[in-house]
Amino acid sequence: MSTKNAYMDTIGRKLAALAAGFLLTAGLAASTAALAGDKSKYEVDGRKSGYLYSNPETQAIEDDDFANGGMLWVEKGAELWKKVDGKAGKSCASCHGDAEKSMKGVYTVYPKYVKKLGKLENLEQRINRCRTEKMKAKPWKWDKDNLLAMATYIGYLSRGMPMNVKIDGPAAPFFEKGKEFFFKRRGQLDMSCKHCHIDNAGKHIRADLLSEGRGGGAFPAYRLKWQKVGSLHRRFKGCNKNIRAQPYKQGADEYVNLELFVKWRSRGLPVEVPAVRR
Amino acid sequence: MNHVKIKVMDRRTFLIGAGVSAATLAGLSTIASATPEEAAAFIAKITGGKKPTEGGMKLEMPEIAENGATVPVKVSADTPQTDKDYCKSITIIATKNPYPRLCAFHFTPRSGKAFASIRVRMATTQEVMAVAEMSDGSFRIARTTVKVTIGGCGG
Amino acid sequence: MGKARVKVPKTAKAGDIITIKTLIKHKMESGNRKDKKTGKKIPRHIIDKFTAKYNGEVFFSSDWEGGVSANPYCAFTCRVDKSGDFEFTWHDEKGEVTTAKASITVS
Structure with a gap:
């Protein structure tokens, strides 16, 4: 056997073993969607929200604002909106007025390119830039209550609206970087996002049903596992740890670029913030 | 060298496969x-x-x-x-x-x-x-x- | 303890059995978790008692242990016969108390 053939053979066996692992308990996304019935808004042009990959029990929690724990963060966000903070003596409302009017649809277009920064900025970063530049207040920490509450509240105000990020013009090179991240193998398991979320979406990995990785309209989401609301970047970190790759920090350029790609993959899907996921 | 490389990958392949299937069984079949x-x-x-x-x-x-x-x-x-x-x-x-x-x-x-x-x-x-x-x-x-x-x- | 969210129907007919839903922000620290950095157990801190009153009468209560999930959700029912007020109270182990109120018009 030549060196090359032996190597190829090993790769083949490796893939087969991985595939066998994935397929051990196979379930079909199609059947999930069929059962969903009136849940048709969660599928746009064949793109399915993670909602359709959840158990009916989990869907029921998202469907009911008085069962959905994420609503606690929405309420807190609404309070913070009016709260004066920082040396400038301003609140969010001082500049933006009634959030229900001014923030409607805002969630659907982030992350977006900001000329001044020369790169993309996501919603959490935009909130913090408002705080530091306009309010002269300290930035909020990622995945702590205040930033989660404000991001969740702003997301909630766009609930039901279609995701609509811009990927052309100056955003294009960052979109390409995010796309590259999605398809690049990493970590000890040598896997990319696409191995789970494109190649094997709808199949089980262990007991988890793999979604299509279209969480663009879902986060900050209330996860049963976290028992609280968390950011999309926290979710990225979890995925990266699962494939035994070194995760980036929340707010890292790599994750903001990836966020743009994931939100583009979710284009047209309704904003569900605060979504409920396993 | 090639021989060593293949051996290492084989073991890893085995571990990934075994890990996944063992976990699935543990999670789903034992009550x-x-x-x-x-x-x-x-x-x-x-x-x-x-x-x-x-x-x-x-x-x-x-x-x-x-x-x-x-x-x-x-x-x-x-x-x-x-x-x-x-x-x-x-x-x-x-x-x-x-x-x-x-x-x-x-x-x-x-x-x-x-x-x-x-x-x-x-x-x-x-x-x-x-x-x-x-x-x-x-x-x-x-x-x-x-x-x-x-x-x-x-x- | 954080704020509570309560859903009580605004109106009902005498004799109706209404469903009430409650949600409150609380970590419900079970006492079983370890701090990842220090390796020490995080002390237990939970809400251990929930009480629901209708026109001053306790009609439902619940004892909670560390096995209740964080940000506790609890739904239950009440038979209403006249307009009045509901009062819901959550007691945590450190003596903190959160109260939420709602009223209903019964015809």
Whole structure:
């Protein structure tokens, strides 16, 4: 056997073993969607929200604002909106007025390119830039209550609206970087996002049903596992740890670029913030 | 060199495959339930030694919990919930949890129904029991098995 | 303890059995978790008692243990016969109390 053939053979066996692992308990996304019935808004042009990959029990929690724990963060966000903070003596409302009017649809277009920064900025970063530049207040920490509450509240105000990020013009090179991240193998398991979320979406990995990785309209989401609301970047970190790759920090350029790609993959899907996921 | 390389990859292939399948089996096929003695001891503590009758109440939980940290529970007893005939309380027990008693609900005729819904933590796959105390001093019991998968995606 | 969310129907007919839903922000620290950095157990801190009153009468209450999930959700029912007020109270182990109120018009 030549060196090359032996190597190829090993790769083949490796893939087969991985595939066998994935397929051990196979379930079909199609059947999930069929059962969903009136849940048709969660599928746009064949793109399915993670909602359709959840158990009916989990869907029921998202469907009911008085069962959905994420609503606690929405309420807190609404309070913070009016709260004066920082040396400038301003609140969010001082500049933006009634959030229900001014923030409607805002969630659907982030992350977006900001000329001044020369790169993309996501919603959490935009909130913090408002705080530091306009309010002269300290930035909020990622995945702590205040930033989660404000991001969740702003997301909630766009609930039901279609995701609509811009990927052309100056955003294009960052979109390409995010796309590259999605398809690049990493970590000890040598896997990319696409191995789970494109190649094997709808199949089980262990007991988890793999979604299509279209969480663009879902986060900050209330996860049963976290028992609280968390950011999309926290979710990225979890995925990266699962494939035994070194995760980036929340707010890292790599994750903001990836966020743009994931939100583009979710284009047209309704904003569900605060979504409920396993 | 090539030989060594192949060997290493083979072992890794094996480990990935074995890890996945072992975990799947552990998560889905073993049902840890308390020994009959353990379960009986917990029930006896609630009923004061009286034997509960099976049925006359409902304990609803998902067959497979998407995550053990938050598992929805619905429980109810079939009663008219009148002054003469009502359910006084329902206790939920998960014998394989570090603290098996999860919660207890107390009702009155004013409740209208002996119904409650809550979300609980489950350490592992196990049988969950609900014990109801009725106004006439009798007890009822309902059981359901919930499969809890270990780990799960996205730390 | 954080704020509570409560859903009580605004109106009902006499004799109706209404469903009430409650949600409160609380970590429900079970006492079983370890601090990842220090390896020490995080002390237990939970809400251990929830009480629901209708026109001053306790009609539902619940004892909670560490096995209740964080940000506890609890739904239950009440038979209403006249307009009045509901009062819901959550007691945590450190003596903190949160109260929420709602009213209903019964015709």
